[in-house]
Amino acid sequence: MNDVTTIGFDADDTLWHNETVFALTQEKFADLLRDHTDPDHLLDRLLEAERRNLKHYGFGIKGFVLSMIETAIEVTDGRVPAPIIARLLHEGREMLRHPVDLLPGVAETVAALAGSHTLVLITKGDLLDQERKLAESGLGELFDGIEIVSDKTPKVYTRAFDTYGDGAARALMVGNSMKSDVLPALDAGAWGIFCPSGIDWALERADPPQDHPRYRQIDRLSDLPALLSVVQSR
Template identity: 65%
Template sequence: MMSNGLTTIGFDADDTLWQNEQFFRLTEARFTELLADHAEADHLSGRLLEAEKRNLGHYGFGIKGFTLSMIETAIEVTDGNVPASVIGEILAAGREMLRHPVETLPHVHDTLEQLSRNYRLVLITKGDLFDQERKLAQSGLGDFFDAVEIVSDKTSGTYARIFERHGDGAQRSMMVGNSLKSDVAPAIEAGSWGVYVPHHLTWVLERIDPPTDHPRYRQIDHLGELQPLIKMLG
C-alpha cells in the first residue's frame, strides 16, 4: 500500500490490456468495400457511426452491437435493397471478430504480475459479456485479478460501487485505461486516481479533453511506466 493509501487498482481491458479497436477498423474497411457500389467510404463510415450512437442504448458496447449497426446501415444506404449475400458477409465479419485471437499489449503481463503482489487488482470493462470473458480467458491474465466487473457503462457511480465492493473506496483506488471518457474522467469524479494510457486507435465516441488540471490525473505512455508512477505518487 502506498503511503497515501492506495490499495486497489482498476484496469480497463480493450486497448489497455489487449488490442481491440484495430479489429473494428479492419472490419469497417471491409464493410465499406462491400457497399462501395452504393456510397463513398467516408459517407458509409459516417452513417455507421450514427447508427452506433443510436444503438448504444439498445445493444450496448461490443461486437454484436457493431454488427447489427452495420446491417442497419447497409439496409439504409441501399433503401432496403441490400443483397442477402452482403448481409451474410457482414455477419461473417462479426463472427470473425468474435473469434480473433487476443493480442496483449507491451508490458501488460509483467506489470500486472508485479502489482498483484501488493495491490488488489480489478478488471473493469464494458462490452458483451461472452466476448469479454473469452478475451480474458485467452489472454492468460485472469489470475492476476482479484475481481472482474463487466459493466454496461462506466460512470462515476459505477466506479464508486466497484471500488467500495472490491476495495477500500474510490479515494484509495486508481483506474487505468485508454479512454479519457470512460476510464479516467468518471473514476476521478468518483474520487479515485485516473491514469490515462493513450492507444493509437481510440473510438471517436470515447474522446474528450483530458482533465489536466485535476490533482489526481496522470498520463503515461505505456503500462511499463505505471509502477514507477505509483512509486512516485507514494
C-alpha cells in the same frame, strides 16, 4: 497517490488490442458497399448508427455488427443484397473468434502490481466476449475482482472500489478512454490515469481534465509501477 491500495484496469486497448480489429472490419464494410453507395460519408453514417444504437445494444461486437447491417440497409434504401448481409454476419463471427493479443509489457506489469495491490478488471462490452478474452489472455487469476458492466459511470466505480478495495479515495483507474476510464473515475473520487493506445473510437473521446490533482497520463501501461513508486516514495 501514496494511499492507493486498489488498481482498476480497463481491458480493451489497455490490456490487449481491440480497436484495430474494429478498424479492419470497417474497411471490409466499406469495400463491400463500394458499388452500392457513395463511400465518402459511409463511415460517418455507421458511426451515427452506433451512437444511436448504444442504448439498445450496448457496447461490443454484436451491437457493431447490427449497426453495420442497419447502415447497409439505410444507404441502399433497402436494396442491399443478401450476400452482403451474410458477409457482415461472417465478419462479426470472425471478430468474436479473433485471438487475444496483449499489448507490450502488460503481462509483466499486471503480475508485478498483483503482489502489492488489489487489482480489479473493470470493462464494458458483451459479457461472453469479454469473458472469452480474459480467459485467453492468461491474466484472469491476477485479478481480485472482475466487473463487466454495461457502461462506466461514477456509481460503477464507487461500487467496484467499495466492493473489492478500500473505497474510491484509495483507488486508481487506468485505461485508454478519457470518457470512460478517466473522467468518471475522477468523479467517483479515485485517481484517473490515461494510457492512450494510439487508436481510439470516436465515441470514447473527451477533453482531458484541466489541472485535476488526481489525473495523470502515462505513455504505456508498463510505466504505471514507476509512477506509483515515485509518488509512494515521497
